[in-house]
């Protein structure tokens with residue numbers, strides 16, 4: 001079947017390409033015009049001869065049609081063409097095998113032959129239009145010549161001619177009938193005359209048709225190039241010559257576009273996410289086997305880091321200098337698994353090989369407490385790599401806990417450089433500069449850059465540090481406001497607690513930083529001895545996002561994902577040393593009594609052999625210097641530049657009250673911990689709730705009051721640090737906190753975590769309970785679950801029950817523990833309820849006084 005493209009009647013009749021096969025019926029032969037959908041090509045008449053709105057015709061495209069004819073001369077195609085092409089591609093796509101194609105081709109040929117036969121039959125009965133002649137398509141009538149074949153038309157006419165030899169006579173007859181014929185006509189009756197006329201008309205038509213074709217082919221040969229010629233009469237060419245020789249073979253088509261509509265699953269993740277490097281959590285390895293020098297390893301050992309932890313054994317080889325071409329690294333490992341050292345060690349190792357101090361590494365963290373903590377790890381490693389004649393890497397923090405200008409002077413310095421030309425420029429600039437105000441706030445703030453240059457010198461800004469550990473908001477401030485602060489030399493970008501930092505784009509820090517990192521002086525980031533140029537990015541979290549749109553913002557290069565064995569990207573793994581318990585709270589109004597009973601229960605025991613060992617990683621020095629510095633007032637209580645705690649009630653009133661409680665407790669001067677053999681961190685849903693609960697506990701269990709501390713985002717930074725230090729020293733044993741400390745804080749001696757309020761998300765649960773059972777130590781997590789929270793807790797957090805869906809991966813199961821209910825029928829004694837009510841009254845009274 002050779003179908004032709006017939007442009008839509010309305011618009012295309014003026015612009016139809018010359019080679020388009022017109023489907024109009026010949027006006028000279030009305031008998032055929034109404035019933036015979038034969039197409040014919042009339043050169044030069046494409047625009048002159050309007051197309052009839054083809055009520056009686058349709059377009060059917062076959063694969064072959066599109067291979068040969070669907071490419072319009074100017075490269076454009078109609079919708080119909082496109083549709084046809086798509087169908088053609090589909091057909092191709094379905095059947096790749098040559099046998100299939102051959103079968104299809106054969107079937108198509110049979111269909112063509114059968115249609116040709118049908119056409120011939122129709123032609124012989126021209127007054128009987130076929131039912132198929134009129135078809136509506138897509139709301140628009142389109143002209144089609146499904147079976148049109150000029151050759152058949154020609155044959156049909158020839159069939160009606162008496163004999164080949166008579167054709168010339170017939171032609172003459174149309175001009176001037178021969179006498180012989182006139183005479184003959186006279187002899188015939190009227191009927192005979194009519195019959196003869198009809199016959200002559202037929203003959204005339206046939207001959208005219210032959211002539212027309214002949215003339216047309218001459219015209220075509222004269223005016224059209226060979227290629228065009230081929231495409232104008234596809235039908236004829238196909239019949240006369242093998243298809244291959246006439247350009248009817250399928251035009252090479254672009255690969256079909258296959259739209260991936262499948263949902264994102266682990267299998268459809270990008271290769272690097274779907275095929276991570278897996279770590280056996282039990283793995284440990286000596287430092288020197290990982291490329292750390294024995295001298296450095298000895299220093300590490302002296303600080304308590306004997307062997308590399310599992311995650312470190314996997315990450316170090318990826319980050320330490322190597323002959324391989326290295327890429328960025330994404331680490332998703334459980335809380336307390338040692339992620340900090342896994343990036344600090346190789347980074348400091350790398351920077352210790354440099355000579356000049358330049359800002360070479362940025363570590364971005366969401367909270368000030370974490371900045372302090374990572375600073376300690378960096379200092380440890382700086383000491384470890386300075387032993388072999390390596391550079392003692394310089395480290396600073398920027399987190400908004402002191403005035404901006406102080407931070408600037410810590411990070412940036414000025415150097416006088418002899419440069420007469422530069423000095424001239426400086427003077428010219430000064431002449432044109434009019435200082436309207438002697439001093440304004442901005443100038444005060446932008447402390448750097450106020451020094452005057454010596455004669456013939458210019459001031460050059462230089463970095464005083466190699467590593468800057470910062471919160472994102474403060475980093476952006478330095479980028480935009482600190483003179484000379486540049487990321488041009490940065491070789492390392494570390495984003496810890498990445499899911500939090502990526503989900504909440506504080507001051508668009510990521511876009512700002514990645515833009516600065518992508519444009520730099522050529523070679524500025526390179527070390528002569530290093531094969532790695534450019535910026536190395538390390539992204540870490542215990543609850544790493546699988547959201548590619550978030551990860552894309554990091555513009556990672558050749559990333560590799562490190563996961564704990566048996567887990568997949570997006571899963572949140574709990575430490576294997578963690579035991580979890582749920583406590584059913586029957587009476588929500590008496591929930592504090594359940595907590596009191598838990599604290600007094602047999603469960604509150606030391607779960608590690610060494611009990612509540614002191615930890616090394618909680619900041620100490622920093623806190624003291626902070627509290628004595630003038631910055632205390634400015635070290636605002638909220639992590640405004642970085643943290644948006646789930647609560648927003650950090651009022652000054654509550655802070656004052658907290659201060660009073662702490663002072664009250666301080667009078668006891670931390671008695672011995674014998675009364676409470678373990679350590680507990682209790683999480684509440686908000687700052688206010690943490691304050692209330694801590695006070696309530698001191699009222700309900702007065703003997704434990706000196707051991708109770710409170711941590712909220714409204715707590716002043718210095719106080720927060722002091723509280724954490726007291727806890728790690730064992731002076732405080734019970735901390736009541738909001739979600740502020742749920743991420744990253746490393747309290748090695750913490751043995752029990754209590755979710756007094758059920759966390760808002762799985763991620764929050766993982767981070768909260770991950771404050772215990774760190775670095776291979778044992779730990780317990782307790783969650784008080786009210787009746788209304790039961791369903792959600794068991795399904796989303798514990799992963800149990802009908803329709804349970806949780807991304808939390810745990811080694812055991814959440815166990816049910818029975819706490820409270822000190823009387824036989826399962827309630828609390830009247831005496832205890834009364835005590836509780838009294839405590840509430842006191843609390844209300846204090847709150848009222850606090851407001852006055």
Ligand SMILES: Nc1ncnc2c1ncn2[C@@H]1O[C@H](COP(=O)(O)OP(=O)(O)OP(=O)(O)O)[C@@H](O)[C@H]1O
Nearest residue numbers: 305307308309335336337338339340542744746775
């Ligand atoms: N190789 C090691 N040997 C001994 N202790 C280690 C080692 N590596 C890390 N630690 C200790 O393990 C504890 C947890 O480490 P770290 O804070 O890096 O965990 P993390 O994986 O970052 O946890 P989180 O996700 O909660 O922030 C820290 O006290 C750290 O000092």
